[in-house]
Amino acid sequence: MIKIYNTLTQQKETFTPIEPGKVRMYVCGMTVYDYCHLGHARVLVAFDVVTRYMRNRGYDVTYVRNITDIDDKILRRAEENAEPFTELTDRMITAMHEDETKLGVLSPSAEPRATDYIAEIIAMINTLIESDHAYAAGNGDVYFSVESFEGYGKLSKKKLEDLLAGARIDVHEAKRSPADFALWKAAGDVEVSWPSPWGNGRPGWHIECSAMSTRCLGNTFDIHGGGPDLLFPHHENEIAQSECATGHTFVNTWMHAGAIRVNKEKMSKSLGNFFTIREILDTYPAEVVRFFLVSSHYRSQVDYSEDNLAEAGRSLERLYHALRGVVPENSGDVPETEHDRRFFELMDDDFNCAGAISVLHALANDINQHRREGRDNEAKKAATVLVRLGEILGLLQQDPDGFFQANTAGELSAEDIEAKIQARADARKAKDFAGADRIRDELIEQGVILDDSREGTSWRRG
Numbered sequence: 001m002i003k004i005y006n007t008l009t010q011q012k013e014t015f016t017p018i019e020p021g022k023v024r025m026y027v028c029g030m031t032v033y034d035y036c037h038l039g040h041a042r043v044l045v046a047f048d049v050v051t052r053y054m055r056n057r058g059y060d061v062t063y064v065r066n067i068t069d070i071d072d073k074i075l076r077r078a079e080e081n082a083e084p085f086t087e088l089t090d091r092m093i094t095a096m097h098e099d100e101t102k103l104g105v106l107s108p109s110a111e112p113r114a115t116d117y118i119a120e121i122i123a124m125i126n127t128l129i130e131s132d133h134a135y136a137a138g139n140g141d142v143y144f145s146v147e148s149f150e151g152y153g154k155l156s157k158k159k160l161e162d163l164l165a166g167a168r169i170d171v172h173e174a175k176r177s178p179a180d181f182a183l184w185k186a187a188g189d190v191e192v193s194w195p196s197p198w199g200n201g202r203p204g205w206h207i208e209c210s211a212m213s214t215r216c217l218g219n220t221f222d223i224h225g226g227g228p229d230l231l232f233p234h235h236e237n238e239i240a241q242s243e244c245a246t247g248h249t250f251v252n253t254w255m256h257a258g259a260i261r262v263n264k265e266k267m268s269k270s271l272g273n274f275f276t277i278r279e280i281l282d283t284y285p286a287e288v289v290r291f292f293l294v295s296s297h298y299r300s301q302v303d304y305s306e307d308n309l310a311e312a313g314r315s316l317e318r319l320y321h322a323l324r325g326v327v328p329e330n331s332g333d334v335p336e337t338e339h340d341r342r343f344f345e346l347m348d349d350d351f352n353c354a355g356a357i358s359v360l361h362a363l364a365n366d367i368n369q370h371r372r373e374g375r376d377n378e379a380k381k382a383a384t385v386l387v388r389l390g391e392i393l394g395l396l397q398q399d400p401d402g403f404f405q406a407n408t409a410g411e412l413s414a415e416d417i418e419a420k421i422q423a424r425a426d427a428r429k430a431k432d433f434a435g436a437d438r439i440r441d442e443l444i445e446q447g448v449i450l451d452d453s454r455e456g457t458s459w460r461r462g
Contacts, residue, residue, distance in 0.1 A: 002057065003061050005299060005350045006225075007231065007254040008155055012350055015253065015258045017222050023061045026213040026251075028226035028429070029111070031068040032092035033077040035276040036099050036238040038304055039260045039267060043227045045290055046257040046298040048227070049393055063118055065108040066209060067093060069115050070202055070282040075192060098402040099277040102286040110216055114208040118194045119300065121203045121211040124245050125183045125196075133244040137174035140186025140199040144206075146179040155254060156232035181237055183207045192251040206237040210250075214242060224251040225333040228259045257345055258300045262291060267304070286408055287395065294353050294393050315361075316395070317404070317460070319386065321451075322364035324400040324458060326371070339363050339382075343389050353393065360386060360396075404460030417448055421457050424450075 002015040017023050027047045051063045069089040078085040088418050129135035133148045135369055146152050152160055167178030182204035187193035193200040196310035242250040262273035292312035339359055346355035363386040390396030420439050427435040451458045
């Protein structure tokens, strides 16, 4: 049985879906005013693995990941670019899809946009006003009354009295208490807005997720996930407004991915250590970046550095090297092994990907051992298990030669390299070993490494 660490209870719990055999999961997506960064990649990959694993375990998973396509940042950026905000958001959504495809992230079951759910947002706000959990201010804003919800702070473990201590209300705000938050924002004459009972305006950030998630998944659903920075106030506010609007428990299990640090410092534009996904993919193969992110437990803090990316690349290469020259069998023809059982045991324990990766390396060692001892059939079976377990993590689905020969570095084309390998083979056949060594050294200087085996010579870029 799968156990998941629930942020709400701060302990691992046996996962029991509301509806047997089905999982309903919502993950907060991107605010699409700029390209996705490394922190987004962390969340995208983490919940992609959760989805893949649960589906492999037989669950019918409905995975909803929203898009925030109306927001102060979006409007400011569109104004800076002198373009309609919809052109900006459409362009950034396309870029996001390109990035996630390269990282091997499967598309969610649904990807609702906030601007498509204005009617649902207004209806939920109306319900909150009618039940005295929200109020319309005189300036056209609508606020949620935090003090009206007794359970406020149960996710973040923050106490309302502590939040109120020393807090102030900004001059331009018309809320009654400093802890209250906006459900609807009044718009000026030139701003993007929608008509509402309180005047023209647009939704606050928090309410959109409550409206979209309950519409797509029901008043109560199984899992809600997101990045570590969303726990408070975003997720805390989602709980308050959702449970007050519906009268039901909002979510049973809360999951939060770990933070990204860069060279042991917080990733920040002001520190100059802020990287978009596409900037990273210009330097490193996409599967190496995915492997780097998968290799750590989803809740752990990840330190991004050139050394750590390089080590991830070497680790992934060892797995592909074991598969090179071995043709896996049909997965269905190879029964469950002890490696399968250990892999699932680790993944059942709160998706322990770091432990699961160690199983993949154990399989690679087995393959290499079988090949050294001439047991090719056993090597094939182990390779089959390695590939099928790797698929659950979104790894090891490339042809090994294609992985090694991907043009990520060096100026020599694959054809040039093959020609030099043939020239080296001819030199060795003619017993010109000095000439053969010279060709090998030339290739090494170009970042190409040769691997000689009884099956022949293969190559990879170093």
